[in-house]
Amino acid sequence: MSASDVPGGGAEAARPAPSRRRPRAAWRRWRRSRPFWGGLAAVVAGAEICAIPLAPLKIMLEQGIAGIPGVLMGLVMIVMGLSAWFAPQYRGLAGVLTVLVATATLVMSNLGGFLFGTVVGVIGGGMIFAWTPLEPASEPSGTPLPGPRTDTHRTRTYPAQTHPAQTQPQTQAEAPAPPRHLPPKESP
Numbered sequence: 364m365s366a367s368d369v370p371g372g373g374a375e376a377a378r379p380a381p382s383r384r385r386p387r388a389a390w391r392r393w394r395r396s397r398p399f400w401g402g403l404a405a406v407v408a409g410a411e412i413c414a415i416p417l418a419p420l421k422i423m424l425e426q427g428i429a430g431i432p433g434v435l436m437g438l439v440m441i442v443m444g445l446s447a448w449f450a451p452q453y454r455g456l457a458g459v460l461t462v463l464v465a466t467a468t469l470v471m472s473n474l475g476g477f478l479f480g481t482v483v484g485v486i487g488g489g490m491i492f493a494w495t496p497l498e499p500a501s502e503p504s505g506t507p508l509p510g511p512r513t514d515t516h517r518t519r520t521y522p523a524q525t526h527p528a529q530t531q532p533q534t535q536a537e538a539p540a541p542p543r544h545l546p547p548k549e550s551p
Contacts (some may be wrong), residue, residue, distance in 0.1 A: 398454050398494035402447035404487025405461045409440030412480035415473050433472030436464050440484055447491045458492025461485075 414437075416430030443457040443464070465484025468475035475481030 396496065397449075397451035398447045398458075398491045401458070401487045401490030401492075401494060402444040404483050404490060405440050405444030405447065405457075408465060408476070408480045408484035408487055409437045409442075409444060411437075411483070412440065412468050412472055412476040413437030415476050415480075430472075433468065436468050436472055437476075437480070439464050440480075443491070444487065447494075451494075451496070454491050454494055458488045458490075458494075461488030461491060463488075 413434050416433040440461055443461045447454055447457045462485050465475065465481050465488060468484070469478075469481050472480075475484070
């Protein structure tokens with residue numbers, strides 16, 4: 364009795380089930396088609412900046428109305444991180460706004476979430492701004508690409524390229540015709 368005769372044995376047992384591979388591959392394709400890690404950093408930084416003004420009084424001093432800009436800036440950073448995920452064509456705007464808001468939270472919201480939110484927000488915004496989509500892989504076709512042929516043994520020879528000032532003056536019969544946009548020269 365071989366391993367392939369036993370239920371659950373053989374080559375089929377070594378591969379994960381197709382139902383498990385497809386969601387993982389779809390998730391990987393989705394994640395790679397947008398600035399995922401930069402968006403995640405922006406969402407984490409925004410959540411941290413939002414949470415500090417809303418913390419209990421024992422952790423934070425009473426802020427009153429001064430806590431509102433911190434919450435609003437944190438929400439803007441979260442929205443920019445989500446827009447990087449769900450609308451990657453706006454990654455330039457989302458990246459720049461994330462860096463600007465993360466920098467502004469230094470002054471407006473408890474040193475930008477005790478510096479953690481600012482640092483993570485600036486890094487995330489930079490990652491969002493710097494992300495570029497991958498070019499799709501070209502499909503191999505049966506037609507050869509244009510270019511030099513490698514299946515022949517002939518070599519091409521080209522005349523030596525010389526600078527126009529290095530050429531010898533030609534007689535009028537051998538001289539090329541002047542360009543059409545210039546009037547003809549009169550002979551001396």
